[in-house]
Amino acid sequence: MFAFIIRRIIQAVIVMLVISFIGFSVQHSIGDPVRDMVGERVSEAEREALRDKLGLNDPFLTQYFRFVKNACYGDLGISYFHNKPTMHVILRKAPATIELIFATTIIILLITFPVGVYSAINPNSWFSRVVMGVSTIGVAVPVFLTAIILIYIFGVELQWLPAFGRGDTVNIWGWETGFLTKDGLLHLILPSISLASIMLPLYIRLIRSEMMEVLETEYIKFAWAKGLNRYRVWLLHAFKNTLLPVITVIGVEIGILFAFTLLTETVFQWQGMGFMFLEAVERADTALIVAYLVIVGVMFVVINTLVDVIYGFVNPMVRITGSK
Amino acid sequence: MVGHLLEVKDLEVKFALRFGDLTAIDGISFILDKKEKLGLVGESGAGKSVTGFSIINLISKPGYISGGSVTLDGVKLNDLTDSEMREIRGNKISMIFQDPMMTLNPVLTIATQMTETVHAHRNVSKNDAMDIALDKLKKVYIPSPEKRLFQYPHECSGGMRQRIVVAIALLTNPALIIADEPTTALDVTIQAGITDLLSELCETDDMGLILITHDLAVVSQVTEKIAVMYAGKIIETGLTEDIIKNPRHPYTQGLIGSIPGTQEMGKRLTQIKGMMPTLTDIPKGCAFHPRCDIGEQICRETTPLLESVDGEKRLIACHIAGV
Ligand SMILES: Nc1ncnc2c1ncn2[C@@H]1O[C@H](COP(=O)(O)OP(=O)(O)OP(=O)(O)O)[C@@H](O)[C@H]1O
Numbered sequence: 001m002f003a004f005i006i007r008r009i010i011q012a013v014i015v016m017l018v019i020s021f022i023g024f025s026v027q028h029s030i031g032d033p034v035r036d037m038v039g040e041r042v043s044e045a046e047r048e049a050l051r052d053k054l055g056l057n058d059p060f061l062t063q064y065f066r067f068v069k070n071a072c073y074g075d076l077g078i079s080y081f082h083n084k085p086t087m088h089v090i091l092r093k094a095p096a097t098i099e100l101i102f103a104t105t106i107i108i109l110l111i112t113f114p115v116g117v118y119s120a121i122n123p124n125s126w127f128s129r130v131v132m133g134v135s136t137i138g139v140a141v142p143v144f145l146t147a148i149i150l151i152y153i154f155g156v157e158l159q160w161l162p163a164f165g166r167g168d169t170v171n172i173w174g175w176e177t178g179f180l181t182k183d184g185l186l187h188l189i190l191p192s193i194s195l196a197s198i199m200l201p202l203y204i205r206l207i208r209s210e211m212m213e214v215l216e217t218e219y220i221k222f223a224w225a226k227g228l229n230r231y232r233v234w235l236l237h238a239f240k241n242t243l244l245p246v247i248t249v250i251g252v253e254i255g256i257l258f259a260f261t262l263l264t265e266t267v268f269q270w271q272g273m274g275f276m277f278l279e280a281v282e283r284a285d286t287a288l289i290v291a292y293l294v295i296v297g298v299m300f301v302v303i304n305t306l307v308d309v310i311y312g313f314v315n316p317m318v319r320i321t322g323s324k
Numbered sequence: 325m326v327g328h329l330l331e332v333k334d335l336e337v338k339f340a341l342r343f344g345d346l347t348a349i350d351g352i353s354f355i356l357d358k359k360e361k362l363g364l365v366g367e368s369g370a371g372k373s374v375t376g377f378s379i380i381n382l383i384s385k386p387g388y389i390s391g392g393s394v395t396l397d398g399v400k401l402n403d404l405t406d407s408e409m410r411e412i413r414g415n416k417i418s419m420i421f422q423d424p425m426m427t428l429n430p431v432l433t434i435a436t437q438m439t440e441t442v443h444a445h446r447n448v449s450k451n452d453a454m455d456i457a458l459d460k461l462k463k464v465y466i467p468s469p470e471k472r473l474f475q476y477p478h479e480c481s482g483g484m485r486q487r488i489v490v491a492i493a494l495l496t497n498p499a500l501i502i503a504d505e506p507t508t509a510l511d512v513t514i515q516a517g518i519t520d521l522l523s524e525l526c527e528t529d530d531m532g533l534i535l536i537t538h539d540l541a542v543v544s545q546v547t548e549k550i551a552v553m554y555a556g557k558i559i560e561t562g563l564t565e566d567i568i569k570n571p572r573h574p575y576t577q578g579l580i581g582s583i584p585g586t587q588e589m590g591k592r593l594t595q596i597k598g599m600m601p602t603l604t605d606i607p608k609g610c611a612f613h614p615r616c617d618i619g620e621q622i623c624r625e626t627t628p629l630l631e632s633v634d635g636e637k638r639l640i641a642c643h644i645a646g647v
């Protein structure tokens with residue numbers, strides 16, 4: 001297990017270097033920090049002097065290493081629009097996005113596992129047939145359409161749920177959370193259901209097909225032959241084996257979830273990192289764009305490592321050999 | 325004689341397929357007394373495994389028991405509810421499967437997979453279940469069983485895993501063990517060990533055994549009775565000694581003829597001319613007649629019944645040899 005974690009950390013560092021390199025290259029080729037810092041009216045000579053002073057005329061690699069070094073201290077440059085360190089801007093927006101993703105994950109887990117497992121066990125029941133039918137269509141419905149339909153029904157027509165913004169939040173040690181107020185929780189419902197909707201059909205189908213495959217194996221037949229209670233066979237013997245491939249896919253799909261926060265946050269005016277990112281793109285705020293990429297990269301790597309550790313706990317093979 | 329341990333009567337198993345029902349087991353009957361060992365032999369596809377699974381009513385999906393009965397210790401298993409049947413499985417009747425690499429659940433420890441069986445059938449504490457598990461592991465001669473208990477299947481070799489499966493089968497002191505080719509997937513060097521272990525345990529623990537195998541050599545060393553299956557039917561059955569020395573049915577003769585010296589262990593059966601028909605095209609009359617050397621007109625027309633010959637404990641289904 002120790003070797004496994006060390007290996008994962010090394011991999012994570014490599015991934016982060018790659019992400020930061022790409023991010024930095026983008027900034028290096030399209031961004032102009034000097035424009036960001038001074039106005040249009042400063043003369044070319046003064047700009048050149050400033051460039052020299054800032055080290056912008058240094059070789060590319062020297063600048064890159066400086067960028068990495070600063071990043072390690074939490075300095076990812078200054079946002080041209082906000083006129084503040086990008087890190088501050090992003091950290092203020094991060095809780096909204098993290099809470100959205102967290103709520104979405106909970107919804108996905110609570111729905112897909114019971115439904116997937118049930119329809120694997122009773123593949124011919126009417127419920128399973130309906131679920132399979134709906135999920136076939138569901139795969140093809142784009143998020144913004146789901147979001148707009150939800151907003152229209154629950155926000156506009158029925159007026160049951162708020163459709164824009166985060167609602168009331170509470171500040172706990174600098175973290176603006178919407179989890180602790182009724183208003184905040186109500187505001188979470190529609191965005192998180194919309195975001196979850198892209199994953200629901202996929203996971204239900206995945207869990208169902210993996211579980212059905214497991215149910216055909218010899219060890220499940222042997223479990224039946226031992227006279228075990230059916231719930232033990234389904235929920236322990238079969239389910240634990242179903243988890244392995246599903247966890248692997250979750251690790252991959254989390255990136256897609258992050259990508260879709262851009263859309264969801266925009267549709268719902270959710271003041272998170274995704275919303276901020278699209279604004280930054282509009283304003284050509286390169287430093288902020290790059291900082292966003294790097295920070296999302298860090299989150300992605302952290303979550304993936306967590307997923308792998310969970311995988312290691314479920315799969316006894318990983319613990320022994322230290323590899324998959 | 326108070327009653328038989330197991331009585332299978334006119335058992336019929338069908339598979340419900342899209343184009344209609346296929347009969348995989350076509351009315352077989354046999355009897356097993358307490359502590360008796362029966363060898364169920366025949367070529368691949370004869371219906372041996374399906375027979376084994378139908379005894380504990382665990383045939384895989386499109387299959388179902390379409391007729392006949394299975395009686396264990398006077399209890400008709402066909403009439404039991406699901407939960408009553410669950411009380412039989414792994415308790416009164418244990419099964420051992422062919423491939424020990426696939427039989428154990430890869431993500432659960434040996435201890436979990438053993439104690440859960442005990443808990444399913446006995447009202448005992450965790451510690452007692454653990455003690456029972458340990459005791460059975462010792463019984464199948466597993467070195468340092470305390471350590472094994474907390475390992476996962478992939479940490480054990482194939483032969484070791486099959487011993488563990490045998491130990492699991494023993495947990496509840498069953499009256500009957502059905503072993504479906506328990507050594508086929510193992511190294512030749514390990515095979516004898518497992519077979520010896522099984523027959524030893526049957527002696528010491530008073531268990532009945534149904535040993536399913538291709539391998540007549542193994543059967544001749546372990547069992548007292550043999551039933552030879554062909555295309556879903558028993559075509560010859562009797563005492564092992566009699567059948568090995570003096571096979572009467574031409575198919576059995578073919579099987580035995582293909583073992584080089586009845587003493588030699590571990591050889592797979594080689595060929596009788598032709599192949600066993602698939603279920604979809606079982607010929608009219610005696611299913612064996614296209615491959616038979618002594619067949620006559622009647623064999624092509626009527627199916628021979630399994631009948632006793634000259635008052636012996638021997639039954640044969642053959643128009644020619646059965647007379
Ligand atoms: N799930 C199934 N669906 C359809 N037919 C099946 C199924 N399982 C078994 N059969 C058929 O039942 C017949 C008997 O199969 P069985 O597995 O009992 O053979 P066997 O004697 O055990 O052979 P082997 O030595 O290869 O294990 C075969 O012809 C097979 O095609």
Ligand SMILES: [Mg+2]
Binds near residue numbers: 372373374504
């Ligand atoms: Mg078989």
